[in-house]
Every structure is written in structure tokens, then in C-alpha cells.
Amino acid sequence: MDPRAPLEHDRAPRQRRGRVRPVSVAPMMDRTDRHFRRLMRLITRHTLLYTEMVTCPAVLHGDREHILGYHPSEHPLALQLGGDDPEALAACARIAAELGYDEVNINVGCPSDRVQSGNFGVCLMKDPARVRDCVVAMREAVELPVTVKHRIGVDELDRYEDMLHFVDVVAAAEPDLFTVHARKAWLQGLSPKQNRNVPPLRYAEVHRLARERPGVFVEINGGFKTADAIAEQLERVDAVMLGRAAWDDPWLFAAVDQRFFASEAPAPTRPAVVEAYLEHVHEQLAMARARVEAGSRYKGPSATILLRPIMNLFTGRPGAKRWKRTLNELCQRPTREGLDALPAFAVELEAEGAARDRARAS
Ligand SMILES: Cc1cc2nc3c(=O)[nH]c(=O)nc-3n(C[C@H](O)[C@H](O)[C@H](O)COP(=O)(O)O)c2cc1C
Known part of the structure; x- marks a missing residue:
């Protein structure tokens, strides 16, 4: 058989609990x-x-x-x-x-x-x-x-x-x-x-x-x-x-x-994702404060743990290093103003990326 032949899904009846996510x-x-x-x-x-x-x-x-x-x-x-x-x-x-x-x-x-x-x-x-x-x-x-x-x-x-x-x-x-x-x-x-x-x-x-x-x-x-x-x-x-x-x-x-997944929903944008993710960060920080006030020994996740998931959000795009540097600084000294400035920074980087894409296409 041709080793590169595609898999024939209907060759044998297969049963499983729920559908396979590709x-x-x-x-x-x-x-x-x-x-x-x-x-x-x-x-x-x-x-x-x-x-x-x-x-x-x-x-x-x-x-x-x-x-x-x-x-x-x-x-x-x-x-x-x-x-x-x-x-x-x-x-x-x-x-x-x-x-x-x-x-x-x-x-x-x-x-x-x-x-x-x-x-x-x-x-x-x-x-x-x-x-x-x-x-x-x-x-x-x-x-x-x-x-x-x-x-x-x-x-x-x-x-x-x-x-x-x-x-x-x-x-x-x-x-x-x-x-x-x-x-x-x-x-x-x-x-x-x-x-x-x-x-x-x-x-x-x-x-x-x-x-x-x-x-x-x-x-x-x-x-x-x-x-x-x-x-x-x-x-x-x-x-x-x-x-x-x-x-x-x-x-x-x-x-x-x-x-x-044949989704017809519009693809997300980085600034929208950053904004939504920051809601999660604020939720977590508020929970941590409440725990400390309640005398819990577990102080909740550090700023580094909370911010590292978005470190690589601009991989391969203009400004990826600046984005990481800003986040690294915030990991050291997380401030409300610093976090609040991130969505606008993401918009800026997205615009730089779009400009680069246009320049490359023309
Ligand atoms: C930091 C790290 C932690 C991992 N922890 C687990 C784990 O808890 N359970 C597991 O089955 N595989 C674990 N793996 C293996 C990954 O699930 C995956 O099999 C492996 O990284 C190869 O896939 P990739 O080349 O796409 O990374 C881990 C891999 C990495 C890089």
C-alpha cells in the first residue's frame, strides 16, 4: 500500500464517546x-x-x-x-x-x-x-x-x-x-x-x-x-x-x-484577547487580595505566573521583544497603570504589524 495514502475513515465502523477533536x-x-x-x-x-x-x-x-x-x-x-x-x-x-x-x-x-x-x-x-x-x-x-x-x-x-x-x-x-x-x-x-x-x-x-x-x-x-x-x-x-x-x-x-472546526465566528484579534485576558488577571489578583485579608497562607499566583501566558503573543511580529520586555518589567513590579496600558500597547503593535504586512505585499 502507498505509505502516503490518506486514511480512509469509513473503512471500519469506529465507535467512541463523543466526537474526535482534530x-x-x-x-x-x-x-x-x-x-x-x-x-x-x-x-x-x-x-x-x-x-x-x-x-x-x-x-x-x-x-x-x-x-x-x-x-x-x-x-x-x-x-x-x-x-x-x-x-x-x-x-x-x-x-x-x-x-x-x-x-x-x-x-x-x-x-x-x-x-x-x-x-x-x-x-x-x-x-x-x-x-x-x-x-x-x-x-x-x-x-x-x-x-x-x-x-x-x-x-x-x-x-x-x-x-x-x-x-x-x-x-x-x-x-x-x-x-x-x-x-x-x-x-x-x-x-x-x-x-x-x-x-x-x-x-x-x-x-x-x-x-x-x-x-x-x-x-x-x-x-x-x-x-x-x-x-x-x-x-x-x-x-x-x-x-x-x-x-x-x-x-x-x-x-x-x-x-x-468549520467555525464561522470571526477570528480573534490580539488586542481583544489581551483585554479579555487582563480581566482574568484582575480577577485572580482580587482573589489573592481577598485570601490575604482572610488570613490564608496561599497568596495566589504571582504576577509572573499570571503574565507569562501572554509573553509570546506577538511571536514573529514587529515589537515582540518590546512586548516581552514590558511584560517582564510588569512581572517584577506589577502596577495597575502598567497592566491597564497593555491593551493600547497591543493595538499599537498590531498596527505596526499590519503596516509591515502591507509594505511586504506591495
Ligand atoms: C514543559 C513540558 C511539560 C510537559 N509535561 C507533560 C505532561 O504533564 N504530560 C504529558 O503527557 N506530556 C508532557 N509533556 C510532553 C508534551 O505533552 C508533548 O508530548 C511533547 O512536548 C511533544 O510535543 P511538541 O513537540 O508539540 O511539544 C511536556 C512537555 C513540555 C515541553
């Missing part, structure tokens, strides 16, 4: 917190958003509002869980359903030391039967879609056939989507960051999986940076997940709703 923003620790998700939702209405990974003990015993709270505008929102115990994962899935999450996902891709000491994350690729049991338990516990995020392989289990075996065993539990980070992970010798960069991307094997297992839904992940790249992948797989590109250039998602 584009998602990846779960990222220390990135996809509620603030970044709030920003992303102002840019794209329909892209599926993921939380950071939350471990089962944190879900079961942690401060729920702090760890699992989110704003209603963040839907559709998936909770990513880290764990390897079917009962605990089922209990977490129930909590996710109670809290109104739209999907629960199990992390079978993370290689960090913390994950290794708990024997979950990518370690679970070596134990597909356990992942299957986890998915069975989660699907029995809730009616939400239950999805699996994994890698091409781990350590010596890195042939295509190894991944196929993993998927075949887990598919018996009928997960609603397999998201494949298209590179393997090494448990020893590489840091998590290196494990996201050093092992080569092997897209062809994910395409082959989608072709050879038409009964499962496949999302590809790893290294995609543009809407055109998403479109190209959607010829071969059901969905595309972007991680770092969403952080480095969130505005690339401004085109996503119209292009991939």
Missing part, C-alpha cells in the same frame, strides 16, 4: 495551568485543552480547587492523570466527571524520575495489560471519553511491532483515542527535556498505525508548529496535538477554529 493542546507540566488554558480559550473556542499531568494521590487527597479547579470557559477540557492503579484511576475519573471535565487521559509517555519511581508514565509501555486494565476501570467508572497518551516506544521496546502490540492489547479496553508522541523515550541517560528532543521523530510509524488499525482513533504529536502542518497530518490521522508550539506561539491557534 486539534488539541498537549498536557504540559508547569505550562498548561488554568491561566494558559484561559488564554488559549480566548484564542480558540474549539481546540481540546489538556491540564498538566496530575497524579492520582494529588487528585484523591490534594486541595481540589487548587489542583483541579478551572474556569467554565475552558471546556472542552481533558484531565490528564498519572498513575498505574486501576482502582485509583477509576476513583480519579469519577472525580473528573463530577467536576465536569470532558475527558480523562492516562499518561503513558512521561519519563521523569518522579514518574519512574512510581512506575507510571512511559514505564507503563512495558506493561500494556496494566494500561488495558486501567482503561477498563476508568471506562466502567465514567461515561466520559477515556484516552491514552503514549510514545512510539521505550528503551529496547522501540520497534513498530512493539508499539502495535501495546496498542492492540490496550485497544481491547476500547479507549477513545491513542495520542502518540512520535518519538521513543529512554528511561536512563536522558533528562525529560532531552527525551523531548533527542530521540528522532518517527511520524511514518504513527501513520502506519492509523492505516493498519482503522478501528482505533489516532492522534499524532511531536514537533508540529503550524496550521499547515496540522492540515497535512489530518490527511493521515484523526487528530494532531501541539505542545511547545502552543506555548512559543499561541497565536498560531487563531486560525484553527475556522480551518479545522
Whole structure:
């Protein structure tokens, strides 16, 4: 078969809970917190958003509002869980359903030391039967879609056939989507960051999986940076997940709703997004003040945590450096006047960008 042949969606009847969203923003620790998700939702209405990974003990015993709270505008929102115990994962899935999450996902891709000491994350690729049991338990516990995020392989289990075996065993539990980070992970010798960069991307094997297992839904992940790249992948797989590109250039998602979700709503503008995001910042600062007045030890997110999601809003546009510098200063000394000046600054930069575009076009 032509390896570039498009996926034929109607070759096998496929069932899943809810429809597949063709584009998602990846779960990222220390990135996809509620603030970044709030920003992303102002840019794209329909892209599926993921939380950071939350471990089962944190879900079961942690401060729920702090760890699992989110704003209603963040839907559709998936909770990513880290764990390897079917009962605990089922209990977490129930909590996710109670809290109104739209999907629960199990992390079978993370290689960090913390994950290794708990024997979950990518370690679970070596134990597909356990992942299957986890998915069975989660699907029995809730009616939400239950999805699996994994890698091409781990350590010596890195042939295509190894991944196929993993998927075949887990598919018996009928997960609603397999998201494949298209590179393997090494448990020893590489840091998590290196494990996201050093092992080569092997897209062809994910395409082959989608072709050879038409009964499962496949999302590809790893290294995609543009809407055109998403479109190209959607010829071969059901969905595309972007991680770092969403952080480095969130505005690339401004085109996503119209292009991939058939939305007819007008695309957002940066100044409008900045203005709306600042409402969130002010809300958070007001809540923090109220907490301090009430004697709470938790003072709420810092200005840096609140402002970093919009740092890269002008990536590739004139004034991107000035925008970042201004925000960095505000992170050090957040003032009401400084924050209030941001929408006008965004309008100014947008005008500079438009002038540059016109000059280039003429
Ligand atoms: C800072 C950071 C944190 C991450 N945290 C998680 C995580 O919590 N759970 C997970 O499954 N993957 C995590 N990842 C991996 C991403 O979800 C994604 O699989 C990876 O970055 C490859 O996609 P990309 O090239 O589009 O970034 C993280 C990646 C980054 C950069």
C-alpha cells in the first residue's frame, strides 16, 4: 500500500464517546495551568485543552480547587492523570466527571524520575495489560471519553511491532483515542527535556498505525508548529496535538477554529484577547487580595505566573521583544497603570504589524 495514502475513515465502523477533536493542546507540566488554558480559550473556542499531568494521590487527597479547579470557559477540557492503579484511576475519573471535565487521559509517555519511581508514565509501555486494565476501570467508572497518551516506544521496546502490540492489547479496553508522541523515550541517560528532543521523530510509524488499525482513533504529536502542518497530518490521522508550539506561539491557534472546526465566528484579534485576558488577571489578583485579608497562607499566583501566558503573543511580529520586555518589567513590579496600558500597547503593535504586512505585499 502507498505509505502516503490518506486514511480512509469509513473503512471500519469506529465507535467512541463523543466526537474526535482534530486539534488539541498537549498536557504540559508547569505550562498548561488554568491561566494558559484561559488564554488559549480566548484564542480558540474549539481546540481540546489538556491540564498538566496530575497524579492520582494529588487528585484523591490534594486541595481540589487548587489542583483541579478551572474556569467554565475552558471546556472542552481533558484531565490528564498519572498513575498505574486501576482502582485509583477509576476513583480519579469519577472525580473528573463530577467536576465536569470532558475527558480523562492516562499518561503513558512521561519519563521523569518522579514518574519512574512510581512506575507510571512511559514505564507503563512495558506493561500494556496494566494500561488495558486501567482503561477498563476508568471506562466502567465514567461515561466520559477515556484516552491514552503514549510514545512510539521505550528503551529496547522501540520497534513498530512493539508499539502495535501495546496498542492492540490496550485497544481491547476500547479507549477513545491513542495520542502518540512520535518519538521513543529512554528511561536512563536522558533528562525529560532531552527525551523531548533527542530521540528522532518517527511520524511514518504513527501513520502506519492509523492505516493498519482503522478501528482505533489516532492522534499524532511531536514537533508540529503550524496550521499547515496540522492540515497535512489530518490527511493521515484523526487528530494532531501541539505542545511547545502552543506555548512559543499561541497565536498560531487563531486560525484553527475556522480551518479545522468549520467555525464561522470571526477570528480573534490580539488586542481583544489581551483585554479579555487582563480581566482574568484582575480577577485572580482580587482573589489573592481577598485570601490575604482572610488570613490564608496561599497568596495566589504571582504576577509572573499570571503574565507569562501572554509573553509570546506577538511571536514573529514587529515589537515582540518590546512586548516581552514590558511584560517582564510588569512581572517584577506589577502596577495597575502598567497592566491597564497593555491593551493600547497591543493595538499599537498590531498596527505596526499590519503596516509591515502591507509594505511586504506591495
Ligand atoms: C514543559 C513540558 C511539560 C510537559 N509535561 C507533560 C505532561 O504533564 N504530560 C504529558 O503527557 N506530556 C508532557 N509533556 C510532553 C508534551 O505533552 C508533548 O508530548 C511533547 O512536548 C511533544 O510535543 P511538541 O513537540 O508539540 O511539544 C511536556 C512537555 C513540555 C515541553
